[in-house]
Amino acid sequence: MGDFREGEIVHAKVLRVTDSMVILEFGFKSEGAVPLDEFKDRDGIEPGQEVEVLLESLEDDDGIVVLSKKKADFLRVWEKIREAHEADEPVEGMLARKIKGGVTVDIMGVDAFLPGSQIALRRVPNIDDLLGQTFEFKIIKLNKRRRNIVVSRRVILEGERERKRETLVKELLVGQV
Incomplete structure (x- = not known):
């Protein structure tokens, strides 16, 4: 089990997909969940698939790990935009x-x-x-x-x-x- 910090992007594996959530495992003691609507290709999500998510909170009030696919995607895109700006591209x-x-x-x-x-x-x-x-x-x-x-x-x-x-x-x- 690795060291995890809130606010970092982690690699996770899809365990299962419900009607509204994608349950993920990322090497932490408990699983995390991401709302299904944060995935662009909802039908293409399969158990075993690797995804990048933002670790928002190791435990919320209910003891659940809070992850976000949407915010991880945004940070990745923002990084590309920042690099283009710095390189004057x-x-x-x-x-x-x-x-x-x-x-x-x-x-x-x-x-x-x-x-x-x-x-x-x-x-x-x-x-x-x-x-x-x-x-x-x-x-x-x-x-x-x-x-x-x-x-x-x-x-x-x-x-x-x-x-x-x-x-x-x-x-x-x-x-x-």
Whole structure:
């Protein structure tokens, strides 16, 4: 039996699936349970399957180990987003819905905010036409504590425009000599 700390992601094995819960074993003295609705593929959960879950509490008031698949998934995605931000790499996301001041972008299942001014190089007449489409975005602001991600498509488009301009200038210079 290993040392377990609340707040860490643990590997667990599915023991059984009930109508509402997935019962898991992860090497602790007692089993843990995760609500079935935290699993995206509910029908694909089989006994013996390995899953990653967040150990929320070693024992709640009823002496039950509290685990969360949803929170473990969120932390894994958040880590990928943080790594992309630190490496200054673009992330792919889908324009999900229009909100005040911009659009919500779905990045690997996590919501990010795309300000209206960062959607394109020029003002977009009808944002609804872009909803459901997938684009690359640059993460311009990240705050884990507030679960706040701000992205820009405009920065990506400006970079592409600048690269095209540089290529064109080089071709013109070569052609003139």
